[in-house]
Amino acid sequence: MATIAGSRRIRRTPFSDGVEAFGVKGYTVYNHMLLPTVFRSVVEDYHHLKSAVQVWDVAVERQVEIRGPDAGKLMQMLTPRDLRGMLPGMCYYVPMVDETGGMLNDPVAVMIAEDRYWISIADSDLLFWVKGLAYGLRLDVLVDEPDVSPLAIQGPKAEELAARVFGDKVKDLKFFRYGHFDFMGQDMIVARSGYSKQGGFEVYVEGAQYGMPLWNALIEAGKDLDVHAGCPNLIERIEGGLLSYGNDMTRDNTPHEAGLGRFCSTQTAIGCVGRDALLRVAKEGPVKQVRALRIEGDLPPCDREWPLMDGQRQVGTVTSAAWSPDFETNVAIGMVRMTHWEAKTDVDVVTQAGVFPAVVQETFWI
Numbered sequence: 109m110a111t112i113a114g115s116r117r118i119r120r121t122p123f124s125d126g127v128e129a130f131g132v133k134g135y136t137v138y139n140h141m142l143l144p145t146v147f148r149s150v151v152e153d154y155h156h157l158k159s160a161v162q163v164w165d166v167a168v169e170r171q172v173e174i175r176g177p178d179a180g181k182l183m184q185m186l187t188p189r190d191l192r193g194m195l196p197g198m199c200y201y202v203p204m205v206d207e208t209g210g211m212l213n214d215p216v217a218v219m220i221a222e223d224r225y226w227i228s229i230a231d232s233d234l235l236f237w238v239k240g241l242a243y244g245l246r247l248d249v250l251v252d253e254p255d256v257s258p259l260a261i262q263g264p265k266a267e268e269l270a271a272r273v274f275g276d277k278v279k280d281l282k283f284f285r286y287g288h289f290d291f292m293g294q295d296m297i298v299a300r301s302g303y304s305k306q307g308g309f310e311v312y313v314e315g316a317q318y319g320m321p322l323w324n325a326l327i328e329a330g331k332d333l334d335v336h337a338g339c340p341n342l343i344e345r346i347e348g349g350l351l352s353y354g355n356d357m358t359r360d361n362t363p364h365e366a367g368l369g370r371f372c373s374t375q376t377a378i379g380c381v382g383r384d385a386l387l388r389v390a391k392e393g394p395v396k397q398v399r400a401l402r403i404e405g406d407l408p409p410c411d412r413e414w415p416l417m418d419g420q421r422q423v424g425t426v427t428s429a430a431w432s433p434d435f436e437t438n439v440a441i442g443m444v445r446m447t448h449w450e451a452k453t454d455v456d457v458v459t460q461a462g463v464f465p466a467v468v469q470e471t472f473w474i
């Protein structure tokens with residue numbers, strides 16, 4: 109593909125200088141901002157992520173901040189996950205839906221205080237929906253995008269690296285919990301989370317001016333750990349079944365179709381604007397759902413939806429795919445009709461480079 113022209117609409121991040129110093133080789137655009145996709149090669153980055161530690165510029169995980177007396181009420185309107193048990197110090201993965209039950213985003217919600225939340229969004233303009241609800245319903249809240257940029261530390265040596273910069277106390281953090289940690293006199297929120305299955309942390313860097321100092325400190329402290337700049341890795345995230353909003357599910361899908369039913373408690377999520385719609389579809393169950401698929405052959409890049417066929421009949425789509433060196437097969441994510449979603453079902457994938465045989469899997473790989 110040709111290169112993308114930089115411009116003000118495609119925002120740089122507080123860490124972009126660090127990313128470029130490591131020789132970033134590819135970018136995508138996510139939330140109108142640059143997201144690195146490859147440093148050495150996707151396969152080299154993959155092996156390194158699974159064996160060492162990487163520092164990721166995930167500033168594209170923008171925050172929608174909700175502040176004020178009605179913050180909790182507005183949060184519950186956005187999601188079918190029951191938020192009543194949420195307390196400061198917790199992060200929740202929360203499907204967010206519109207009034208039809210269609211997915212608008214699949215963010216990580218961070219409860220900063222009783223009356224203050226950050227919604228760490230995937231790639232859609234959720235801010236406008238949240239602002240619209242707040243204004244239309246005259247809620248007592250402020251809704252904005254604050255100057256907060258997440259930096260992820262991911263990989264088997266992430267705990268060691270994070271402890272060197274933030275102190276041994278980070279090791280006590282449980283999955284999807286956060287704490288406040290000091291970096292050069294600045295308070296930072298550090299959570300045990302991140303878009304990989306290798307373990308690690310996300311630092312919510314408040315104030316762009318702290319971006320490069322933190323980046324440099326992590327790179328310096330991790331020299332003997334073989335630390336390298338990295339980014340969400342296509343192969344690893346498919347192996348782990350981590351979904352990509354806009355690719356693996358869209359506004360046309362319910363959370364149940366996306367396989368996110370375990371994050372919904374629609375019956376008790378009183379106030380969720382999609383509650384009635386979701387209760388209706390959850391009763392019957394979805395007629396198509398996300399599945400892991402194994403595909404044979406030398407695939408082209410998955411830069412479009414690939415029809416899944418049983419003979420002349422379309423029975424679904426493949427939405428993400430890549431060659432997995434560790435599992436020695438093409439790993440893929442697709443949306444499969446219920447007639448064909450059972451494990452071991454044989455189907456055909458129609459790509460821009462021909463037709464390839466595929467098999468529905470029982471589970472993801474990691």
Ligand code: THG
Nearest residue numbers: 169201214215216228229230258302303310350351
């Ligand atoms: N971290 C933060 N913000 C984010 C992402 C992130 N915003 C964009 C995008 N990623 C949102 N999507 C996801 C998808 C999966 C997960 C997190 C965000 C995730 N899932 C785990 C899993 O499926 O194994 C666990 C979820 C759970 O058990 O609660 O982590 O990565 N800040």
